[in-house]
Amino acid sequence: MTTAIFSVFLLRKELIKTQWIALVLLFGGVSLVQLSQGSSKSTNGVEQNPVLGLVAVLLSCCSSGFAGVYFEKLLKGSSDISIWMRNIHLAGYGVIFGLVGVFMNDQTAVTEKGFFFGYDGWVWWVVMMQAFGGLLVAVVVKYADNILKGFATSLAIIVSCVVSVFLWGFVITLQFSLGTVLVLGAVYLYSLPKPQTKILPS
Numbered sequence: 149m150t151t152a153i154f155s156v157f158l159l160r161k162e163l164i165k166t167q168w169i170a171l172v173l174l175f176g177g178v179s180l181v182q183l184s185q186g187s188s189k190s191t192n193g194v195e196q197n198p199v200l201g202l203v204a205v206l207l208s209c210c211s212s213g214f215a216g217v218y219f220e221k222l223l224k225g226s227s228d229i230s231i232w233m234r235n236i237h238l239a240g241y242g243v244i245f246g247l248v249g250v251f252m253n254d255q256t257a258v259t260e261k262g263f264f265f266g267y268d269g270w271v272w273w274v275v276m277m278q279a280f281g282g283l284l285v286a287v288v289v290k291y292a293d294n295i296l297k298g299f300a301t302s303l304a305i306i307v308s309c310v311v312s313v314f315l316w317g318f319v320i321t322l323q324f325s326l327g328t329v330l331v332l333g334a335v336y337l338y339s340l341p342k343p344q345t346k347i348l349p350s
Contacts, residue, residue, distance in 0.1 A: 149175050150213030151294045158217050159224075161293070170337035171295070177330030178302050180323050181309065216294040223290045231290050235283065299338060302331050 152171050155161040163171075223234060250258060257265070288297050306328050312318035 150209045151216055151298055154213045154217040155220075155293065155295060158221055159293075161295075164342055166337050166340055170334040173330045173334035173337065174299065174302055177327045177332075177334060178305060180327030180330065181305055183323065213294075216289070216297070220289045220294050223286065231286055235286050239282075295338075299335055303335065306331055 149171055152161075152163060152168075156163065219238075223231060250263075285297065288300070309318060309320075309324065313320060
């Protein structure tokens, strides 16, 4: 939802009524799917603050939506810089902040054992998948938009849950099924073609 709102204000994107309905359905469906996953998790006696958690989630949604839409504006508004150069620019900032975080939290371990200690085949596989995913997101944002990326992410959540049934014994509940139906319905609604405005002959 925040991505759509920022798209309207920053990119002047026009959304019709059925697309707004689809976005509301998507929000509800993903919420149901995520809640069905987390409902069985124990808090282990840790005191929780629902209000603080809600504020954190809202801030996260707003910052993520703004960042995604601003990234889309940069990619589509600067034809003189290729998508690959833009990725290198952003990756450079990511490397700097990442290294700062590593040395703030794990400086002793890195100094003693080296930066790549513990990297096995699976770790390198995850690193490569994350790198490929980042490039893929940039391509999607460049040639589609952030709202469609949100729909794709929502479908990916459902697919990963279904795969979890076979790999880790995840139990599909009524809540999960209802959320899945809402997400699929939202994808269908959003993909409907916009009605053409008929020009009456004068």
